[in-house]
Amino acid sequence: MKNVLMPAPHRILSVVHETSAEYTFRVECSDTVEHGQFYVLSIPKIGEAPISVSSRGEGYLEFTIRKVGRLTEGIFGLGAGDTIFMRGPYGNAFPVEDFKGRDLVVIAGGTGLAAVRSMLQHFYANPGEIKSLTLIAGFRNKDSVLFREDLERFKERFKTIYCLDDTEAEGFKKGLVTEYIRDVPFSAFSDYNVVIVGPPEMISFSAKECLMRGADEGRIWVSLERKMSCSVGKCGHCKIGGVYVCLEGPVFNYAEAKNLID
Amino acid sequence: MAGLKEKYKVYAPKRFPNGSVRYGEIDSLSEIVVDEKSHFSPKEVYLPIAQTIFYFKDSRCEESRPEDERDILIFARACDINAIERLDTIFLKNGGTEDAYYKRLREKVRFVLIECAGSFDGCFCVSMGTNETGNYMGILRDGKIDTQSEPVFVRENKKAVKIPDIDESIVKDVFGLEYWRGFDEECAGCGRCTAVCPTCSCFDTIDVIYNETSLDGERRRVWGSCMREDFAAMAGGHNVRKRAGDRMRFKVMHKIYDFKKRFGVSHMCVGCGRCGARCPRDIVFSDIVNTLADEAQKLKAKGGAAL
Numbered sequence: 001m002k003n004v005l006m007p008a009p010h011r012i013l014s015v016v017h018e019t020s021a022e023y024t025f026r027v028e029c030s031d032t033v034e035h036g037q038f039y040v041l042s043i044p045k046i047g048e049a050p051i052s053v054s055s056r057g058e059g060y061l062e063f064t065i066r067k068v069g070r071l072t073e074g075i076f077g078l079g080a081g082d083t084i085f086m087r088g089p090y091g092n093a094f095p096v097e098d099f100k101g102r103d104l105v106v107i108a109g110g111t112g113l114a115a116v117r118s119m120l121q122h123f124y125a126n127p128g129e130i131k132s133l134t135l136i137a138g139f140r141n142k143d144s145v146l147f148r149e150d151l152e153r154f155k156e157r158f159k160t161i162y163c164l165d166d167t168e169a170e171g172f173k174k175g176l177v178t179e180y181i182r183d184v185p186f187s188a189f190s191d192y193n194v195v196i197v198g199p200p201e202m203i204s205f206s207a208k209e210c211l212m213r214g215a216d217e218g219r220i221w222v223s224l225e226r227k228m229s230c231s232v233g234k235c236g237h238c239k240i241g242g243v244y245v246c247l248e249g250p251v252f253n254y255a256e257a258k259n260l261i262d
Numbered sequence: 263m264a265g266l267k268e269k270y271k272v273y274a275p276k277r278f279p280n281g282s283v284r285y286g287e288i289d290s291l292s293e294i295v296v297d298e299k300s301h302f303s304p305k306e307v308y309l310p311i312a313q314t315i316f317y318f319k320d321s322r323c324e325e326s327r328p329e330d331e332r333d334i335l336i337f338a339r340a341c342d343i344n345a346i347e348r349l350d351t352i353f354l355k356n357g358g359t360e361d362a363y364y365k366r367l368r369e370k371v372r373f374v375l376i377e378c379a380g381s382f383d384g385c386f387c388v389s390m391g392t393n394e395t396g397n398y399m400g401i402l403r404d405g406k407i408d409t410q411s412e413p414v415f416v417r418e419n420k421k422a423v424k425i426p427d428i429d430e431s432i433v434k435d436v437f438g439l440e441y442w443r444g445f446d447e448e449c450a451g452c453g454r455c456t457a458v459c460p461t462c463s464c465f466d467t468i469d470v471i472y473n474e475t476s477l478d479g480e481r482r483r484v485w486g487s488c489m490r491e492d493f494a495a496m497a498g499g500h501n502v503r504k505r506a507g508d509r510m511r512f513k514v515m516h517k518i519y520d521f522k523k524r525f526g527v528s529h530m531c532v533g534c535g536r537c538g539a540r541c542p543r544d545i546v547f548s549d550i551v552n553t554l555a556d557e558a559q560k561l562k563a564k565g566g567a568a569l
Contacts, residue, residue: 001360001362001365002362003325003362004359004360004361004362005315005316005361005362006316006323006325007323009321009323042469044316044318044321044323044469044479044481045318045469045470045471045479046469047467047468047469048467048469048481049497066498068497068498068499069497069498070497071497072497083321085323199500200500200502225496225500226494226496226502227493227494227495227496229465229466229467229486230465230467232357232359232361233352233356233357233359234352234353234356234357234361234364234463234465235464235465235466235467235486236352236463236464236465236486236488237464237466237486237493237494239516241515241520242519242520242521242523242524244356244357246357247356247357259434261434261437262494262502262503262508262512
């Protein structure tokens, strides 16, 4: 019988320091992964945690990890050539096929950007697949900006609004992402989708702002983060009502997500 | 009994030196406490409080092996025997995968029924439909295992519980009830209720290292509790259920609404009443359920009037 909790060792190919608290690990792996899915990463004797795939390529996956706990601190001690344990991929994905040929608005707060990065990279490489893409990405301050090279490149093919919570800087407006949702021309779109990723409060306020600006709730997609101990529907941590985020999520249509009460 | 122990590890409710009645291995049927409800459920036999799932040796990860080849015989009451089906639903069905650690113990489990001479304090199995079972290979009668007789089941409890009639039309209002806020102060968040519950299945996973200089360690599954403040807390500080009242709502709604809604058959409560008996703040689950039933009825009536 297959043990679904058994992690497999994978080699770390490279590490990019995005900020002092966020590193991107490129890991050798040739699994087929959809945009929005996640893995459970672990270091034996320290622990495991669910981490979304922040990029995928021939023979590798990337994970962007924020140093916030015992496990992630342990992972920060690893470098190229070291081994990390993984199991996955888990969860559903963004309905990317439905996004094709339509306008897409992506609103990302902080590390939440990691969960949509592979999708953004895909549409950057295949701009003909999408009618337009608007990216609103917010960070706490200049030092917490992630994926700087990607953000710079995205300006060429997407309509981009980058902002910092309480400071202005070159290429960044001052303010929260919610303040820039008003600039999205929802009424000019004939057919569109909105993707919101980030901390729980940011998702909730951004979705409400989109609705106020005339967006239809059925066109809004969110990716939820919850504590997980197994990611296979057994441990109970990520359950919201009758829904298991690890099984039915992490991507939900807002029409469903708004009714999920923790 | 010697023959029995050759084939089985035998577990039954027995009195421990501290006075509590808990499931443990027995050497004689006379050890079984039958005239009292056990303080803990039998779940710790097939869902251990702490269980090693992997051993880490150098850079290898090895699945732990079961310690005993024998089957497991458990002396249990109808409510607790019914409870194992709820655990089966989570560990063997949810998500379309089977949990290897639960399955390897569960497959070995056989029950001997302990009949209830009468209903104990706090029991409400009749209301939950869990007072009867057919899942046993014998009945404990006069200190022997009787495989011929028909069992006698409890037909009435002192406590009756009305299952709230909750559906999509009022569920948001039920979540929004001011009633839950009372538990912010009242509930201590200690997790005793979930520890004694025969259906509570949530767990945490922890890694341990044997000592500071050791290269070896293991990954363990330990009981978790949705009543504890850290149950939904994520690394980085976000916690979607900071208030005790939110955690009580989470537990209660799982027990009498969303488990059945998801899986269709039964509720995630078998009416044993242990949670109420063990609560240090005397919070009685069955009273909460009855209050919710009244509130649900009021909400339904209000909805009807609004139409």
